[in-house]
Amino acid sequence: MTPKTLATLTIAATLFGSCPFARAGGTPDEEADQQMPSKAIVGFVKDANGSIVADAKVVVTFKVGNTDLITRSDATGHFRIPGFSKDANADSVELSCSKAGYKQTASLKRRSAAASTTAPIEIDCVLAQQ
Amino acid sequence: MVFSIPMRRRLLIATALALGISVNGAPSPRAESAAALGGRVTSADEGPMEGVLVSAKKTGSTVTITVASDRDGHFAFPENRLTPGHYVLAIRAVGYDLDHPVEADVPQPSAIDLTLRRTEDLAAQLTNAEWFQSFPGTPAQKQPLLECMSCHTFERIARSTHTADEWVGVLQRMAGYANNTTPAYPQRRAAERKLAPERARKTADYLATINLSTASTWAYPLKTHARPSGRATRVIITEYDLPRASIAPHDVRVDPDGVWYSNFSEQYLGRLDPSTGRPSEYPYPMLKPGFPTGALDMEADQDGNLWLALMFQAGLAKFDRKTQQFRLFPIPSPQNSDTMQQSMVMPRHSDVDGKVWTNDVNRHAILRLDLASGTFESIDPFNSIAGEHTHAPYGMMTDAENNLYFLDFGDENIGRVDAKTLKVTLYPTPTAYSRPRRGMLDAAGQLWFAEFAANAIGMFDTKAERFQEWPLPTPWSAPYDVTIDKNGELWIGSMSSDRVVRLDRAGGQTTEYLLPKQTNIRRVFVDNTTTPVTFWVGNNHHASIVRLEPLD
Numbered sequence: 070m071t072p073k074t075l076a077t078l079t080i081a082a083t084l085f086g087s088c089p090f091a092r093a094g095g096t097p098d099e100e101a102d103q104q105m106p107s108k109a110i111v112g113f114v115k116d117a118n119g120s121i122v123a124d125a126k127v128v129v130t131f132k133v134g135n136t137d138l139i140t141r142s143d144a145t146g147h148f149r150i151p152g153f154s155k156d157a158n159a160d161s162v163e164l165s166c167s168k169a170g171y172k173q174t175a176s177l178k179r180r181s182a183a184a185s186t187t188a189p190i191e192i193d194c195v196l197a198q199q
Numbered sequence: 200m201v202f203s204i205p206m207r208r209r210l211l212i213a214t215a216l217a218l219g220i221s222v223n224g225a226p227s228p229r230a231e232s233a234a235a236l237g238g239r240v241t242s243a244d245e246g247p248m249e250g251v252l253v254s255a256k257k258t259g260s261t262v263t264i265t266v267a268s269d270r271d272g273h274f275a276f277p278e279n280r281l282t283p284g285h286y287v288l289a290i291r292a293v294g295y296d297l298d299h300p301v302e303a304d305v306p307q308p309s310a311i312d313l314t315l316r317r318t319e320d321l322a323a324q325l326t327n328a329e330w331f332q333s334f335p336g337t338p339a340q341k342q343p344l345l346e347c348m349s350c351h352t353f354e355r356i357a358r359s360t361h362t363a364d365e366w367v368g369v370l371q372r373m374a375g376y377a378n379n380t381t382p383a384y385p386q387r388r389a390a391e392r393k394l395a396p397e398r399a400r401k402t403a404d405y406l407a408t409i410n411l412s413t414a415s416t417w418a419y420p421l422k423t424h425a426r427p428s429g430r431a432t433r434v435i436i437t438e439y440d441l442p443r444a445s446i447a448p449h450d451v452r453v454d455p456d457g458v459w460y461s462n463f464s465e466q467y468l469g470r471l472d473p474s475t476g477r478p479s480e481y482p483y484p485m486l487k488p489g490f491p492t493g494a495l496d497m498e499a500d501q502d503g504n505l506w507l508a509l510m511f512q513a514g515l516a517k518f519d520r521k522t523q524q525f526r527l528f529p530i531p532s533p534q535n536s537d538t539m540q541q542s543m544v545m546p547r548h549s550d551v552d553g554k555v556w557t558n559d560v561n562r563h564a565i566l567r568l569d570l571a572s573g574t575f576e577s578i579d580p581f582n583s584i585a586g587e588h589t590h591a592p593y594g595m596m597t598d599a600e601n602n603l604y605f606l607d608f609g610d611e612n613i614g615r616v617d618a619k620t621l622k623v624t625l626y627p628t629p630t631a632y633s634r635p636r637r638g639m640l641d642a643a644g645q646l647w648f649a650e651f652a653a654n655a656i657g658m659f660d661t662k663a664e665r666f667q668e669w670p671l672p673t674p675w676s677a678p679y680d681v682t683i684d685k686n687g688e689l690w691i692g693s694m695s696s697d698r699v700v701r702l703d704r705a706g707g708q709t710t711e712y713l714l715p716k717q718t719n720i721r722r723v724f725v726d727n728t729t730t731p732v733t734f735w736v737g738n739n740h741h742a743s744i745v746r747l748e749p750l751d
Contacts, residue, residue, distance in 0.1 A: 107588040107610065126664070134583025136623040138612075139664060151627055152610055154586025161584075 109151040111189040114142040114166050117174065117197050121146025125168040127194060132161060142166070155186035166194035173197075236286070236303055237275030238311040240268045242295060247272030248315065250426030252291040252436075254715050255303075257284040261440040262476045265715045267432035274313075280435065281305045290315065291715050293324050293423045321421050326717070327353050328696035331675035333422045340405045343398075345652075345677060347373070348695055348719060350380050351740075357417065359410045366403030370394055377491035378542075379510055381740060384445040384464040386491040389511065390537035424673060424696065430710045433750040438715060439476050441469070441742040448737025448744055450497035450722035452505070456520075458744055460737050461497035461507055468497070468507060468518055468525075471744050478744075483525040486512040490537075496595075497722075500546040500555075508557060513539040515557055515568060517546070528555075528568055530575060536561070545595035545603065552618060556603045558592045563609060565592050565616060580605075580614050580623040594637035594680075596646060604661065606635035606648055613646065613659045628657055629666050637680040637722065649678035649691060656681050656691060656702065671700060672709050679720060685727040690734055692720030699723070699734060699747055712749070716741045 114125040127148045129138040142148045153161075159178040166173055179191040240251045253274045254265040264281060268274040288301040288311070295315040303311050318324060325333065327344075330353035334341055344353060361369055374394045377386040411417070441448065447463035457479075458471040467480040485492065486509065494507035494516070505518040514529035530539050540560040549555045555568040557575075565578040581590040591609030598604070603616040611633050612625040628635060630653040638648030646659040650668070654676050658667045669689075671678060676693040678700070683689055689702040697718055701710040714720075718738040726733040734747040 107585070131584045134623075135621065136580055136584055136625060138584075138625045138627065140627055141665070149627070149631075151631060152581070152588060152590065152612060152625065153584050154588055156586055157584065 107151050108153040108155055108157055108187065109149050109189045110153065110162065110164070110192055111147070111149045112164075112192045112194060113146045114148065114168075114194045114196060115146060116171070117195065122166075122168060122171065122196050125166045125171070125194070125196060127164065127166045130163045130165075132163065149189075153190070157190065159190050159192060162190075162192075164192045164194060166196060168196060170199055171196035172199055233278045234275035235278045235281035235305045236307045236311060237273065238313060239272045240274060240290070240292075240313045240315060241272055242315040242317075244317065248292065248295075248426075250292070250428050250432050250713075251295070251313075251315070252427075252713060252715050253313065254289045254291070254438075255281060255286045255305075256289070257282070257286050257305075260284075260476070263438040263440075263715065265436040265438070267427055267434060267713075269432055270428070276305075277435070288313070289715075291713065292426055293326075293329070294318055294321060321423070322354055322357060322417075325354065325421060325423065326696050326698075327719075328673055328675045328677075328693065328698075329421070329423050330354070330357065331695065332424075333417075333419060334409045335419050336405060336409070341675075342652075343402045343405075348677070349378065350376065351382055352717060356406060357410055359406075360412050361407065361410060362412050363400075363403045363407035366406045367396075367399050370399045370402060377511060379447065379463045379491055379493040379495070381445075381447050381464065383742070384447065386464070386493075389487075389490045427711065427713050430708075430749075430751065431712050434712050435748045435750065436712075436715060437473075437746040437748075438738070439471055439473065439478075439744045439746075441471075441478055441744065444742050446742045447493070447739040448742070449493075449495050449739055451724045451735045451737050451744065452497060452499065453724060453726045453733075453735055454499075454503065458735060459497065459505060460744060461494045463495060463510075463739060464493040466492050466494075466512075468494075468505065468516075473746065481518065481523065481525070483507075483516050483518075483527065486514055486527060486529045487535075495542045496544050498544055498546055501548065501550045504546075506544045506546045506555065508541040508544040510542060511540050513541065515541060515544050515555065528573055530566075531573075534559075534575060534577070541566070543593060543595045543605075545597050548597045548599060548601040551599070551601040554601060554618065556595055556597065556605075556616075558595070558605075560591070563589060563591045565603070565605065578616060578621055578623070580616065580625065594635070594648065596638070596640035598640065598644070598661070604640060604646055606637065608634055608636050608651065610634070613648070615661075626659060626664065626666070628653075628659075629668055630655060630657075633657065636678070639682050641683055645683075647681045647683050647689065649681045651677055651679065651694075654678070656689060669702060669704065673698065673711065676700070680723045682723050682725050684725045684732045686732070688732075690723055690725050692723045692736055694719050694721075699736070701749070710749075712747055714738070714745060714747075716743070718745075 114122040123144050125142045138150045164176045174197045175195040177193045240248045249270045251268045256263040296318045298314040298316045327348045374392045377388050380386050448460035449463040450461045452459045460469045470479045491511040496508040507516040517526045538561040541557045543558045545556040553570045557566045566575040589609045590607045592605040593608035594606035596604045601618045605614045611628045615624045633650035634652035635648045636651040640646045644661045648657050656669045677695045678691050679694050681691045691700040697714045698711040724735045731749050
């Protein structure tokens with residue numbers, strides 16, 4: 070296991086470990102069902118050398134419908150975009166990233182070995198310094 | 200008499216101390232020169248007591264005035280706050296009762312010293328936030344209780360004797376009540392709402408461990424929060440009783456005509472005249488007889504007309520300020536199911552394009568009313584991405600182009616809907632599952648919102664697309680709403696602690712003002728025309744309008 074993979078797994082474990090209980094309290098106003106945490110898209114923004122890029126804008130566009138999701142990479146270059154159906158996968162979305170002084174060169178999708186309804190979708194985004 | 204200082208002078212000093220001003224210094228705008236009534240609060244356990252709320256209500260009046268004792272136990276009602284008459288005094292200080300009933304005539308030349316004794320019934324005094332901290336169990340076990348406190352206190356849960364099996368039935372019965380229910384005004388839902396059996400069982404098993412089903416008293420200690428101190432005691436609170444216990448004021452809004460409030464339980468828009476304490480009620484017709492009544496969100500459009508979201512009556516109402524007539528916009532019949540519910544409305548910039556935003560609570564969607572045709576178009580921001588995962592558009596704001604910003608109370612997003620293209624953009628909050636509930640968009644494009652499930656306040660800068668968050672000091676505060684005042688300070692209402700939180704970001708200072716009566720704070724409002732600002736809120740559980748005047 071590479072340190073990078075380990076870091077990703079650690080972060081994923083932290084994210085879901087911090088909210089191990091179902092979404093108790095129910096949904097507002099109407100249903101009272103408990104929700105499990107939604108599936109999330111997680112990844113890192115990196116430069117061509119593999120170094121992390123903090124505070125980059127990350128945009129996820131879902132291929133069906135008319136919805137974008139926007140966040141920023143944190144101090145470790147990591148980002149997380151939650152709220153997806155268990156059926157969502159890496160092919161459901163386009164992901165782009167941007168930051169002043171950089172231009173995007175690639176977004177790299179990684180698939181888990183087995184199709185999972187709960188494991189996050191992992192996509193890294195690569196920026197080149199201009 | 201023990202003191203040689205003349206009584207009038209003593210009261211003046213007491214007033215000055217209670218108001219936090221120097222006796223010789225320049226008075227603040229709300230400082231009064233003498234006290235109508237004052238004295239000292241002590242108990243055998245503590246001696247002089249700080250942060251005891253002392254309330255005075257005149258015989259025959261619907262108005263209650265409350266002040267708080269300072270660090271030396273002194274309290275004082277300013278002279279211009281109590282008109283001459285006979286008053287009954289009451290206190291709020293968790294763990295204590297008045298040693299004996301106290302009444303006084305105003306003007307009152309003598310100090311009225313109050314003696315408190317330890318209460319014999321602490322459970323009757325706990326806030327829901329204190330129950331949250333007292334109950335044993337994990338946060339996950341306690342979290343379903345967040346839904347209970349919209350309607351009632353946890354005291355009735357703790358005092359109950361239901362077994363786990365009985366709780367399953369009780370929970371099912373509770374699920375059948377509409378959101379706009381209070382103990383004084385229960386309303387059944389028209390459409391059946393089933394609880395998932397495994398969820399009901401899990402919650403039932405837990406509740407049977409914290410109530411009196413197996414013992415005559417609680418096996419866990421009852422924990423209490425500290426009384427107000429320092430700045431939180433420099434306040435005057437006025438409560439205006441509304442004419443029926445069934446009235447549940449939900450949203451409040453102050454303008455030159457008075458204090459407007461939406462009634463969460465009945466088909467009236469209300470207006471209180473604070474100078475007389477007299478409320479006026481403006482009735483509007485029922486759209487769906489047999490369905491729960493009452494409105495939630497109340498918002499003004501560009502002309503100051505007031506709009507109401509009609510909950511289970513399904514639609515919107517516009518109150519024309521000039522004609523004082525209502526115009527109703529029902530949800531048309533193909534869309535109008537038995538579960539149809541509008542909790543929010545946003546008409547602020549409807550003059551831009553003739554459109555008013557609202558929500559479809561049951562379908563977790565957004566609706567947009569076209570004023571010319573009376574039709575509602577549906578926008579589902581989550582349909583394509585979320586599948587079975589639940590989101591819920593709740594608090595709504597618009598910018599100058601009538602683009603919508605909404606809070607995803609079911610999950611963790613700030614959303615934006617473009618008014619022209621209907622393109623949806625979602626911004627996840629930094630804290631996961633924060634359940635952003637309500638808030639406001641300020642003139643600088645900063646969107647302030649309460650993170651109900653994260654016990655925090657968030658700010659989303661709509662221009663820079665960046666977030667900031669501020670945690671609240673008291674656990675389980677469950678903030679519903681936040682507003683920013685002219686000085687940049689934040690005002691937040693807790694749904695559980697009966698406390699109004701004032702957050703001075705610049706000074707890093709948090710002040711928690713305790714209200715005199717149990718409540719479940721919803722929409723908050725700040726009147727910026729006064730100095731210091733004045734905070735207003737409805738008490739939905741005790742049918743009153745509350746004015747909170749900080750003295751600094």
